[in-house]
Amino acid sequence: MEYPMKNMTTENCRKTDFYDVIMKSKYMHVYFKDRESRFLDASLAQVYGFGCSRLEEILGKTDHDFFSKEFADEARQDEIRVMETGEPMLNKIERLMWLSGEVSWAQVNKYPLCDEQGNIIGTWGTSVNVTAITDEKRRLEEANMILEDVGNFYKRQCVIDDMTELFNRRKFFEELNSEFAKIKSPARNEFCISFLDLDNFKDINDRFGHLFGDFVISETAAIIRANVRSEDIVFRFGGDEFLVIYKQTDKNGAKAILDRICGALRATSFTKNGISVSVTISGGIASSIEADGIDDLIHFADMRMYKAKARGKDRIVL
Template sequence: MANKDNEASAFEACVLSQTKIIETIMENSQDTIYFKDKDSRFLFNSRAHVCQFGLEDPRALIGKSDYDLYPRDFAESARRDEEEIMRTGKPIIGRIERWIKDNGEVVWFSASKYPLYDDDGQILGTWGTTRDITDLKKAEKELELVNREYEALNTKLKELSVIDELSGLYNRRHFYDTLSKTMKIFSRVRGRGYASSFSLVLIDIDDFKYINDEYGHVFGDIAIRHVSQLLRAQTRLSDYVFRYGGDEYAIILPDTDIKGAKELGERLRKTIASTPLTRDGKDITLKISVGTATYDEQVDAMDIVQQADQKLYEAKNNGKNQVC
């Protein structure tokens, strides 16, 4: 008799324990928990589930469906999920869903949905849990914005590392990198039987020291920017224009022979000479000397620079304001 009493007490304790566990979970879980019948009507709800609708009593949603709580498209999507779960017996785990409340507030949550079985193993509905991940989504969005800002800053820093601040043209360091890459490209092209080449133009502003001494360094900077803008305007998008030194410039001309390089040099010389600067009502004409060279597969980067520099020296030595 005592054994039977002990067994009954153990059974009651187990039942009470299970009931208490369920009650504790449904009352205190921060994740929402719900149970639905085959028609998607709520049978049982956790307190967290009803609280998200501004309700307090978990019984308040019994008999209602998602159509009573959510926008129609959201409710229809949920109903399709539940029909599929009841048909296949397969759960949906960790789906990310978005709910836009009537007040415009956006709520993100991770939803898991499961088949609900009776004691005979027959599906009588569905049940599910949702976890509010709105703060996480906001953090992800903020991180995404920070990453975009970082990428933009990184791009800007890369640009600044190859751009001359005064002229806005590429700088001397980028000149040598670009020249080396260009030589490799055209070396491969010529190795395949194409007679393509490129040319280099070096430019120096004539008597720039006099301009600085006579009109001041501020005006000298204006002259640098002025010439830079004219060079960029007179060259192709495929050309590379650099500020090579203080008053020196370099232009790499893809697919251009020596004749084309000299023609460009002459056009630049005339354009700059015919576009004076004005200071105190007085026109100040700038002039340039130009040296040219064309790539030969037998030379390296320094050779072609020296060839163009030698031609620039000849232009200077022969009276300036000319192309060699």
């Protein structure tokens, strides 16, 4: 691609009618540099932008005299690249780090500067201060990030049980639908669920109050979560009822996990404010391969949990 100003020379630019207009402008940032990136000429806007009042104050200087070393080194590399390739650098957004510590933003174009024979003898460029635009864009991005965080927070609140920080009933049905969709694939991976219910929990509530009952539920949830595999998902279904999804597991595998949970509960005393109790749990397990759908699966697990209660509690029924 040919650029109209690609081969601008020091002589022909000075012969143009608009040269003086540009260089005397307080609004157009234009500069010329030699091969060592020293300033040869600059518009008044560029001079004033450096905090100077006269052109002579910047002639022979480089970006290192005005900007941080990090920025000046990067600008120098850009100019070397333009001189080596003969190709301009267009519309780069630069973060200008001034020696004063201030930061501003500019949209920058850099071109090769040629002599009358077409030899590249330096660079020339233009810049536009876009600090206000960039700051506004950054504020919008930050606002969008905050809104996204708020959205994620409320989205999480919709599927998390406040008391136990387990997933809730709504999330259970979402995950169950997802698991049933997977078993329709060629792999047809079996999975199981268990329906769990604390034994004699009403007696704990009646005797020690609902606050202590909430404490027992929260501690029980923590024990269940600590004893399942990383791929399993634990839910609080409501009250003192819990559900677990065991991925890629048959009923024997699920029971082995539940036996571990039951053992951990038997070995634990829940103590708070001088009150100490032990709890047990009854549960029923159902497998995806025996159910025609979600309703069947939940029904089988629920009925087996009640069988566990009827058989003396503190046990698991397959």
